[in-house]
Amino acid sequence: MRIGELAERAGTTTRALRYYEQLGLLPARRAGNGYRAYDERDLRLLRQIRTLQDAGFGLEETRPFVECLQAGHPEGDSCPASLEVYRRKLAELDECIARLQEARERVAGQFERAVRARDGLAAEASGQRPPQCGLSTEWVEE
């Protein structure tokens, strides 16, 4: 199988495959004419890479999984190094999620404060009382 077919079957691009090879992540054999030659095992490796990428892993983090498969293990995560990467990624995701949630709270607080201030100012300007019942409509509006 040549590079174009492999790329298509894995749902990626030839450029990506050459990049992986450049990283030593997915080395390719060569046909007589210099074309890269891949087989089903390479497709397996590539799918491992893509699955992990989709789950938020960087390319370097996929390396232990790929090497694990290349070493003949049944799964990319059959090796200790892969499990270690899982653990690190879980911790990373947890921290990341916590940070985002904290940011979300801050933004939501500021937003609501600003909306109240706006309604307050509008009320002062128009000389009327602020509406008390309709904050939730602000949201769905967009």
Place this chain on the structure above:
Amino acid sequence: MRIGELAERAGTTTRALRYYEQLGLLPARRAGNGYRAYDERDLRLLRQIRTLQDAGFGLEETRPFVECLQAGHPEGDSCPASLEVYRRKLAELDECIARLQEARERVAGQFERAVRARDGLAAEASGQRPPQCGLSTEWVEE
């Protein structure tokens, strides 16, 4: 006030300030010798920028807030455009958090499956999908 003092008072660097000026975000007046000259209002603008950045806003997203202050409003979020940015950012954060949580679940599932497999118990599962969330400037890998 010159650039070094402003940077220090806002907890940033002179490089960042020149960059903001380059973006037209924080224009500076010039002293006779060509040095940038800032005042307390600039410090206010800069603090607005930094606060938003810390909350995960990109520099372009801070622009409406800065312009709002420059237009003489009491707060950076006194203007409709700023509120709109708040809304967009909240939606963005929500989506991002959801994706990361989904990714976390998948990784956790894979991890546990792999551990069970290692311990000799057989089980299988699979999954797919895209997470990948880019956010604030300061998340370091661990």
Place this chain on the structure above:
DNA sequence: GCTGGCGTTGACGTCGGCGTCAAGGTCTAC
């Protein structure tokens, strides 16, 4: 033999938010 569709390597561009020189100008203190 010629077109068209594959493949090859190499190299530069992208995005954000600056860091880090380099080469020089300005101002103050001693």
Place this chain on the structure above:
DNA sequence: GTAGACCTTGACGCCGACGTCAACGCCAGC
């Protein structure tokens, strides 16, 4: 008059994961 602490502009570097040329080679079909 000179050190050194500030300032100026300009330009390249960085991180990841490729995209996008450019210029060429290989091979099948007509």
